[in-house]
Amino acid sequence: MMFEVHNCQLQIGNVKIDAISSSSTFLIGDNEQMALSSIFDTPPESIIITPFVPLGRNGESATHG
Amino acid sequence: MDKRTSRVKQAKVISLLNSAIFEIGDGAEANLQSKALAIQKEGATFTGEEFSFSDFDLFKIELPQFKTQPAIEQNHLQQSPYIDVENVEIIGVASSSLFQIGSLESIESESRIKHFRILRE
Numbered sequence: 001m002m003f004e005v006h007n008c009q010l011q012i013g014n015v016k017i018d019a020i021s022s023s024s025t026f027l028i029g030d031n032e033q034m035a036l037s038s039i040f041d042t043p044p045e046s047i048i049i050t051p052f053v054p055l056g057r058n059g060e061s062a063t064h065g
Numbered sequence: 066m067d068k069r070t071s072r073v074k075q076a077k078v079i080s081l082l083n084s085a086i087f088e089i090g091d092g093a094e095a096n097l098q099s100k101a102l103a104i105q106k107e108g109a110t111f112t113g114e115e116f117s118f119s120d121f122d123l124f125k126i127e128l129p130q131f132k133t134q135p136a137i138e139q140n141h142l143q144q145s146p147y148i149d150v151e152n153v154e155i156i157g158v159a160s161s162s163l164f165q166i167g168s169l170e171s172i173e174s175e176s177r178i179k180h181f182r183i184l185r186e
Contacts, residue, residue, distance in 0.1 A: 006144060023097040035131055
């Protein structure tokens, strides 16, 4: 399989960007290989309310009177 | 594969912080890495040593990588040798990010962020 690209006219007017953050890339130009990976973690229990209030045992529904 | 020339009339970047890159020109390889611990603690006075990266395995997990370079038979014909952009306005480039005007062969970037909130009762 031959992948052929004809780059004719590439003209952009205005670009407005608020932020480029956490290892992101904004490239005006050619590129061959790009590998961007990101991992982030906000598990529900990341809200640590002290003292710890158990919301419900596993399986038991958490509705109270 | 011959690279095109990027032409930008006007570029305005207001702030570049924690190891961000603003490059005008060509490059061969870019390797960006950022690790962040986002802590929101109510009524907190931070001393800075409470949390270290090694406590969390989010910063140790192996992220998927390209094993071999994908070999695709390709042919690029540049009718126009230019990439034209009139105006670029960017407020902020932050935490090891890259804004480049010009060509760049390969980019490898990784970002790991752990958020948590500690609220008082």
